[in-house]
Amino acid sequence: MTHRTVVQVGRWPGGDASRPGPAALLAAYHLRTQAEKGEEVEGVDALPERYRAEALDPVAAFADDVVLVASAEGRAVGCAVVTAPVDGESELKRLWTDDAYRGQGVGSALVRAALAQAAESGVRTVRLSVWEWRTGAIGLYERLGFTVVESWDRRDGLVCMRADT
Structure with missing residues (x-):
């Protein structure tokens, strides 16, 4: 029998200040993305300013x-x-x-929660862009109702997608 980890998704920071935050995850995301783009950097401090700010202070970076x-x-x-x-x-x-939790439904739970959050906010459409080499993520998005649309971003290698809430 395969052990399946129980995952809870919630808004952060929310009312519980002891809840773990996303800083380390955002750092891992940006460091991996830079490496995949062929622009590997040595740690968070070497990330481009915008991405460094997200990893170091997600509350300020995503205030709205x-x-x-x-x-x-x-x-x-x-x-x-x-x-x-x-x-x-x-x-x-x-x-x-987190790499140790891949394949356990974490991404699906987050995308479903994101779509629900958007719908609760009165949003009709959710869009995203994903690097073309992230085929697993593209498959996940397609399974959850996203479709590929014409790109709104001029960077090479990005796939743009949309889903209705």
Whole structure:
């Protein structure tokens, strides 16, 4: 029998100041992304300013957005950000799962929570962009109702997707 970790997803920071936060997850996300783009850096301090700020102070970086954190076994194991609505649309950003918890439904739980959060906020559409080499993430998004759309981002290698809430 396979052991399946119990994962809880909630808004962060929320009312419980002891809940684990997303800083280490955001750092891992950005460091891995930089490496995958062929721009590997030595630690958080060497990240481009925008990404460094997210990893070092997610509260300030995402002050207008909703940060979702998946927790298991007393630690943060996944995160996602739902941007503040603009014209009935939000963006899903920074979906990340700790390597040790991949394949256990963390990403799916975060995407479902993000779509629910967006719907509760009156958002009609959620969009996202994902690097084309992240085929597992693209498959996850497609299974959860996202479809590929024309790109709104000029960076090579990005796949843009949308889903209705």
